[in-house]
Amino acid sequence: MKIVPLIPENAPFSVEQRAWLNGFLAGVLNRGAAPNGAASAESKRPLLIAFGSQSGNAESLAKRLAREATGRGFAARAAGLDSLQPAELVKEENVLLITSTWGEGDMPDNAVSFWDSINQNGSSPRLDGVQFSVLALGDKNYGDTFCLAGKKLDTRLEELGAKRIVDRVDCDVEFDDLAKKWSASAFTALTGSTAPVASTDPEEEAGFTKKNPFPAKLIDNTPLNARGSSKDTRHIGFSLAGSGLNYEVGDALGVFVQNCPEVVDAVIAAHGFDPQAEVALPDGGSAALREALIKHYEVRSHFGKAPEAGLTLAVFMENLRKLQPRLYSIASSSKAHADEVHLCIAAVRYSTDGVVHKGVASTYLADRLSLGETTGIYFHPANHFRLPTDLTKPVIMVGPGTGIAPFRAFLEERQATQAPGKNWLFFGDQKRASDFLYHDQIIEWVQNGHLTRLDTAFSRDQEEKIYVQTRMLQAASELWQWLEEGAHFYVCGDAKRMAKDVDEALHSIIQTAGGKSADEAAAYVAQMKKEKRYARDVY
Ligand SMILES: Cc1cc2nc3c(=O)[nH]c(=O)nc-3n(C[C@H](O)[C@H](O)[C@H](O)COP(=O)(O)OP(=O)(O)OC[C@H]3O[C@@H](n4cnc5c(N)ncnc54)[C@H](O)[C@@H]3O)c2cc1C
Ligand SMILES: NC(=O)c1ccc[n+]([C@@H]2O[C@H](COP(=O)([O-])OP(=O)(O)OC[C@H]3O[C@@H](n4cnc5c(N)ncnc54)[C@H](OP(=O)(O)O)[C@@H]3O)[C@@H](O)[C@H]2O)c1
Ligand SMILES: Cc1cc2nc3c(=O)[nH]c(=O)nc-3n(C[C@H](O)[C@H](O)[C@H](O)COP(=O)(O)O)c2cc1C
CATH class of the missing domain: 3.40.50.360 (Flavodoxin domain)
Structure with a gap:
């Protein structure tokens, strides 16, 4: 009006x-x-x-x-x-x-x-x-x-x-x-x-939030890759006991992290700064430089490699960004694990010019936070990434690598709620022998019929690359049939390459198996998005 x-x-x-x-x-x-x-x-x-x-x-x-x-x-x-x-x-x-x-x-x-x-x-x-x-x-x-x-x-x-x-x-x-x-x-x-x-926002008043994170105890850190893998993926668990917190499957968890002390020491030494020098913190107050760099600012190992000659501490500090918590897709259902939240994290480690770099958060969780220690966490709702409320609807989940995380949660949830809808999982990683994340749980779901269909794509077990979208295309007519039955289609994992290729494969399947033109396939996908039947959690 x-x-x-x-x-x-x-x-x-x-x-x-x-x-x-x-x-x-x-x-x-x-x-x-x-x-x-x-x-x-x-x-x-x-x-x-x-x-x-x-x-x-x-x-x-x-x-x-x-x-x-x-x-x-x-x-x-x-x-x-x-x-x-x-x-x-x-x-x-x-x-x-x-x-x-x-x-x-x-x-x-x-x-x-x-x-x-x-x-x-x-x-x-x-x-x-x-x-x-x-x-x-x-x-x-x-x-x-x-x-x-x-x-x-x-x-x-x-x-x-x-x-x-x-x-x-x-x-x-x-x-x-x-x-x-x-x-x-x-x-x-x-x-x-x-x-x-007056603020009418209840989120600002009560409970544990990004501004007031819950100190959650690390209760699990289990390697998910077997010997011979080139990857290091961890199953991470936090206790929510005493927090009063809960979450929905599909949500992400925000985790407060710290930089590696060795990296910080190397950066301080390379610049010739005094580790005990008092410096300002991003949200007010002050602390010794070393503590400030470990807990409050983004510090990359690159900083220690080529310090600018004559850079003063004041100028160095001015150029730092506040250390951000990282988000992780939740890999558990609270119905299956009361008072716990699980994550599936790939430790980021790579070398450039002979120097090994470590991802701040992923290696903090994989290597530096000990079992029994706490770190701040908060829930980050993902309302766009939800299971269908109609439990009879089929779901198709495409989650290679750590993209499996929310689908472990979805499958646990659908089991706990005895959802009668069919479940189809596409999972992929490098090698079946070492990188089949959550192998036992997934195979049990296949055996007891909870997973109606599982398609795996191990990219490095043969000469040519086989990816999740390869498997989708091979199963085009059945996938089309599920879509026509009203299936919800989910994608999680790498945004840069995988999610784009999977999207292309989806369009192609709608064209070939569904007999549609490119424009009609695009309209079909747009309609799926509108009906919230195509959701992505990609990063
Ligand atoms: C909604 C959401 C959900 C997510 N869910 C998950 C999840 O379930 N599991 C998971 O593992 N991650 C997930 N992530 C990613 C996660 O938040 C972090 O980004 C990731 O763990 C890396 O953080 P880090 O602090 O370890 O690395 P950082 O210290 O932030 O370093 C990462 C940076 O290093 C650089 N880099 C990384 N690899 C290379 C390379 N090979 N060569 C050169 N440079 C490189 C890139 O600039 C990259 O941005 C999710 C992200 C989002 C936004
Ligand atoms: N933002 C960040 O800092 C950050 C941190 C962690 C992870 N990530 C992203 O999240 C992804 C998940 O990492 P991950 O270790 O769990 O798994 P991943 O690197 O995505 O690998 C999982 C599987 O996907 C395959 N793959 C590679 N390219 C693909 C493509 N275009 N289409 C389909 N599959 C493809 C890989 O094969 P090959 O390796 O044999 O090609 C592997 O078999 C990473 O690729 C990365 O981009 C981002
Ligand atoms: C995978 C990924 C890609 C992003 N790409 C961009 C980008 O190209 N440009 C940008 O300014 N911000 C980018 N961002 C930052 C987001 O815009 C930012 O985190 C924002 O707060 C997310 O808001 P949303 O939760 O409403 O989507 C990216 C973030 C992620 C995780």
Whole structure:
């Protein structure tokens, strides 16, 4: 519903001035939001907070903002871009759009079809009556593709005639503060009100969160590869006892980690710094340099290799980024393991120019955190990656390498809930003899019929590479049949190569086994995404 503005659009005011005046006059006339944000139910100003989100950050922000906006007197709703058609957007008066960037400068999965439809020249409707602002989430480590999805959407909305009320804000990994500033500016522009409102966000008040992580005890660290493997994948378990925490299968776990002390010592020595020098911490306070580098800043072994001559400690510190917790797909169902959460982690170790580098988090968990010790954890919901609520629906899971993690959880959950739907798993890794992760559990599921079908692809057991998508293509007609029965299709693991190739194979199967053209196959896949029957947890 559009509210007729009291100050007409052609009046000689800026958008912000007009918004403020409208808010003021509406308050006076009791027919809209008052300047202090209060509004009568029938006259609430509509606000759509649209999100493009892969791993849930933009989605949580959008939902939090919708609650805050409701408190400010808006008729606010948060909606994924996959649930919006450009034709519907035309009817919106106020749109705040929050999106992450994924892959290599790509739209998050739930924004792809929306982007495709507004980006087609000539076919997208004009958005002249829409006021908007974009908040872009990203990571500066991605260089040129930093916040690219948000930048593209921001430009395109303007090209279509929508009016930008507040400049786009691009956020690096630490997005909370910038997001708050952006939303405050947006609310000011939309209402003219700057009056503070009490936080309505229950997440900020109680429980263990990213800001207040639970110190979880490490209770399991079991190698999953056998002798002869070139990989080091670990089954990691944390105790949740006493936390009151629970999770859903599909969620990820955030884990706070520490740098390797040897790497930190080498970096300090290479620069000639005093390890005990007092330095500022990223969130306030101070600590000795060595402790600060182990616990609070990203430190890469590369830093110790080529220190800049004459680099002062102050300049060195200015260029450091805060150490970030890492996300891991949860590999267990709480119905099968009460008070525990399990992960499947590939230890990252590689050499460049003869120097061995260690992934910070994966080697902290694999090598440095001892059983019985604790580290901070929090749950990161993944609402886009859920089992079907209809337990009779078939599921197809494609999870090579550590991509198996959420599917172990899904299969445990489907067993615990006695879901009658069929289960099909595609698993792959380098060698059957050494890299068949969770072999015994998976084979037991095949034997007791819980896994209706298992296809494995061991890439290095023969001359030619056999990958999960090879197996999908070989099973094309049965896979098509499952899709036609309403199967949900899930992919987890490597984003750069595997997930793209699997997507291509899916399109190809729909064409060959389903007898569709390339365009029809694309439409079929888009429809699956819309129905939330195609979900990816890729990294
Ligand atoms: C939603 C989500 C779920 C995830 N789930 C899982 C999971 O279930 N299991 C899992 O193991 N991981 C998972 N990850 C990845 C995980 O979060 C970490 O990124 C991973 O463990 C590496 O972190 P690290 O701190 O050990 O490595 P870092 O210290 O962050 O180092 C990794 C970086 O090292 C560089 N690098 C790595 N390998 C090479 C190489 N061969 N040559 C040159 N440079 C290289 C790259 O720049 C890479 O970004 C997930 C990520 C996300 C976002
Ligand atoms: N963000 C990070 O820092 C980070 C950390 C850990 C893992 N990862 C990503 O997550 C992935 C998972 O690592 P992982 O060790 O569990 O498994 P992985 O490296 O993905 O390997 C699992 C299997 O997938 C195969 N594979 C390689 N290319 C493929 C392709 N294009 N399509 C389908 N399968 C393909 C591999 O074969 P071959 O090896 O024989 O080619 C192997 O058999 C890694 O590839 C990596 O990209 C990222
Ligand atoms: C696999 C992967 C790829 C990413 N690619 C980019 C990128 O190309 N550019 C960028 O700015 N950020 C990139 N990011 C960072 C995300 O945009 C950032 O983590 C964001 O907060 C995620 O929000 P979401 O949970 O709503 O998807 C990437 C993150 C991951 C894990």
